Amino acid sequence: MKLISSPQNPFIRQLVQLKDKSRDRKKSGTFLIEGIREINLALKGGYTLETLLFCPELFSNNQLKDFTNDTSNCIEISKEVYQKLAYRETTEGVLAIAKVKNHALTNLNFTTSNPLVLIAEAPEKPGNIGALLRTADAANVDAVIIANPKTDLYNPNIIRSSVGCVFTNQIGTGTTSEIINFLKLKNINIYCAILQESVPYHSQDFTKPSAIVVGTEATGLSEEWRNQSTQNIIIPMQGEIDSMNVSVAAGILIFEAKRQRGFN
Incomplete structure (x- = not known):
């Protein structure tokens, strides 16, 4: 040796x-x-x-x-x-x-006709990406898709903060336009966490094929997501601020979808 x-x-x-x-x-x-x-x-x-x-x-x-x-x-x-x-x-x-793996959208393989997908647009902080991947693993979502990635998935900070969940999730990457087209081709409803033209998240039916889309805390989601969504959703807040950490918001939304699905 x-x-x-x-x-x-x-x-x-x-x-x-x-x-x-x-x-x-x-x-x-x-x-x-x-x-x-x-x-x-x-x-x-x-x-x-x-x-x-x-x-x-x-x-x-x-x-x-x-x-x-x-x-x-x-x-x-x-x-x-x-x-x-x-x-x-x-x-x-x-x-x-x-x-490394090829994370092209075409390589995503859904084993169910009713997938639940978590999408994050342009996340930059490795810690946030790692936390999102941990949330996705905990909820056993069918895929995580990163739109317009700013950081490569194999950054050691992502591996560390995800506690290895970068390996346990099925992950795809692409531009916002590519991902929206992919979701529509797969007949997956798009629920965007955004302030404008939104309804409370718990009023929606996530039991059908669903993609939960979150943006950065600084800039939120791009206009393209807002215009192409099935429905924009919001987490009602009772404090002084109007946003929360992206991984926390994703956890609330994803686990509401899991609750509606009977945690299947």
Whole structure:
């Protein structure tokens, strides 16, 4: 088994770039996963692992067998190298290089005739994206679609804040126009969380094919969503402000849809 002990090793320096730079992830079609839970979820989600790197001071050979029986794709690294690559302060001593997935809308596969979809337009903050993915996983929605993405899905902050739910959700990306056309082609009702021309969210019937669409706290949803929606919806508020964190709003709306569906 190969051993790398120096943080200045050219391969390790490439991995640091892979961790830090979206450009490198897109160019190589790979990304880094850190942690036992996250790697397990990636495997469960059908991701292909190219290489496993582990620090024997933190992660044993026996644990490695939980991921693979083929040690030819495994690299032993020193603790110094691991600390160079690790993103979190407290981790279990294992990382993986994985292949990215194609998140084209055409690759979305609904296994039900009555899908529930969560859509977020142009989310920028990795923490918010991670929280949205956790909400989607908790509700077991049929897909998450990111419109006009500003951050690549394999940003380590998204992987960390989603606690690996970036791997458990079926995710698609596209422009707002592409997504609206996709939803209409699939006969999925569009419910946009927006202040204008809206009705209370709980007055709507989400038991039919439904897409819940949320925008950023700063700018909300674009005019195109407002004009193309089946119905604009609002969460009534009783305080002084007229908006809330996007992941909180998405959770309220998605779980109302789940309640109406009997949590099926």
